[in-house]
Amino acid sequence: MRTCALWWGRGGLPLRSVILLLLVPPFLLALQLLVVGPRLPRVARAGVEEQEVAYSVISIEPERNSRQRGSPSWRPGLEEEEEVEVEDGDRGEGARAYEDENEMLSRQMGPRTLEVQPWAIDEPSFTAELKRIITYITRLQLNCSRVLCPGQAQASQPPADSPRWLLCAEDWLLPAAERPCVAYSFSMDGGDADFLTTVSALGCEVHTFDPSNSNASGGHLGNSLASNHGDGGVVSQHKMWLDWRAPRKRRQKTRGNQGSVSQTLADIMAALGHHTVHFLYADLHSAEWRVFQNWIELGTLQNVHHLITTVHLQWAGFEVGGTNEEVLRYWFSVLQGLQASGLKLIHSSAGEGRSVLKQTVANGHSSYTLSWTNTRR
Numbered sequence: 001m002r003t004c005a006l007w008w009g010r011g012g013l014p015l016r017s018v019i020l021l022l023l024v025p026p027f028l029l030a031l032q033l034l035v036v037g038p039r040l041p042r043v044a045r046a047g048v049e050e051q052e053v054a055y056s057v058i059s060i061e062p063e064r065n066s067r068q069r070g071s072p073s074w075r076p077g078l079e080e081e082e083e084v085e086v087e088d089g090d091r092g093e094g095a096r097a098y099e100d101e102n103e104m105l106s107r108q109m110g111p112r113t114l115e116v117q118p119w120a121i122d123e124p125s126f127t128a129e130l131k132r133i134i135t136y137i138t139r140l141q142l143n144c145s146r147v148l149c150p151g152q153a154q155a156s157q158p159p160a161d162s163p164r165w166l167l168c169a170e171d172w173l174l175p176a177a178e179r180p181c182v183a184y185s186f187s188m189d190g191g192d193a194d195f196l197t198t199v200s201a202l203g204c205e206v207h208t209f210d211p212s213n214s215n216a217s218g219g220h221l222g223n224s225l226a227s228n229h230g231d232g233g234v235v236s237q238h239k240m241w242l243d244w245r246a247p248r249k250r251r252q253k254t255r256g257n258q259g260s261v262s263q264t265l266a267d268i269m270a271a272l273g274h275h276t277v278h279f280l281y282a283d284l285h286s287a288e289w290r291v292f293q294n295w296i297e298l299g300t301l302q303n304v305h306h307l308i309t310t311v312h313l314q315w316a317g318f319e320v321g322g323t324n325e326e327v328l329r330y331w332f333s334v335l336q337g338l339q340a341s342g343l344k345l346i347h348s349s350a351g352e353g354r355s356v357l358k359q360t361v362a363n364g365h366s367s368y369t370l371s372w373t374n375t376r377r
Contacts, residue, residue, distance in 0.1 A: 153201030342376025
């Protein structure tokens with residue numbers, strides 16, 4: 001103990017050595033910073049020029065030809081868009097149109113994506129998938145004690161026979177008498193005559209859309225929609241059709257062809273200033289499946305109260321691909337999406353023919369006219 005006291009108390013070399021050892025590490029650290037510091041990246045400061053930064057560009061464009069097994073795929077080759085020649089002075093406008101189209105396309109992806117349903121029996125089966133979809137479109141989901149029959153504007157009890165379509169006339173499902181009523185019809189074969197009679201008698205503002213109608217207003221969006229609002233009971237005709245894609249300009253093929261424009265339902269409603277369509281009739285000639293998918297993904301069905309539509313089962317439909325089993329499962333998934341959007345089936349009427357996806361079947365028909373009402377609004 002006395003030895004230790006003498007060792008530290010003398011204040012000689014051992015004590016100075018300890019202090020020196022304590023100062024060496026900070027000195028080495030400072031020296032390292034002086035040597036390595038200039039090689040570190042500079043931080044941008046006010047009044048000091050920033051060091052040049054290199055950027056990497058990563059493509060986020062989706063692969064258009066990619067397919068997922070078990071899911072119907074797009075077939076863009078069915079309807080090829082015509083290229084539009086752009087003069088040098090219009091490059092800016094063309095680029096802007098391209099950006100607008102991309103924006104609309106991204107908007108069409110919507111707040112939700114169509115959910116593909118599982119197989120009916122856990123594996124692809126034409127018989128099982130067909131039975132499931134036929135059962136679904138022939139089993140009513142809502143019974144109406146009062147209905148509107150084709151061509152009639154007075155509510156009555158459901159008729160004994162089976163008309164082509166019905167509208168549910170329960171008080172809580174019909175528009176209030178003091179509020180405006182809006183009706184749309186998409187038909188190219190005149191099959192909507194009774195529908196037009198019914199909604200016109202109800203005093204609705206009625207708009208019909210037919211790209212082949214020479215009596216309708218011009219095919220330009222601004223001429224055929226924005227400046228052509230109908231009055232109650234008056235039918236306004238538009239040379240326009242319903243689509244599920246963002247609109248594109250097309251080159252007119254012949255001098256005498258005035259052409260027509262296709263728009264999504266959401267864009268048509270916006271152009272006409274309509275937030276709600278109370279009654280909608282649509283016979284889209286096999287384009288209904290992709291149109292329904294667009295409505296589901298955009299949430300457009302929340303603003304449609306009554307829907308009368310014909311579904312066609314003879315072939316897959318526009319831009320629907322895959323095996324027969326995959327197509328049937330896709331159709332069923334779309335119908336499930338309609339139900340998830342609030343639509344309830346109140347009436348089903350089978351059409352002529354026994355062909356489904358080009359196969360003759362005994363327990364199904366080639367088309368069905370379905371009447372839906374929206375209970376979620």
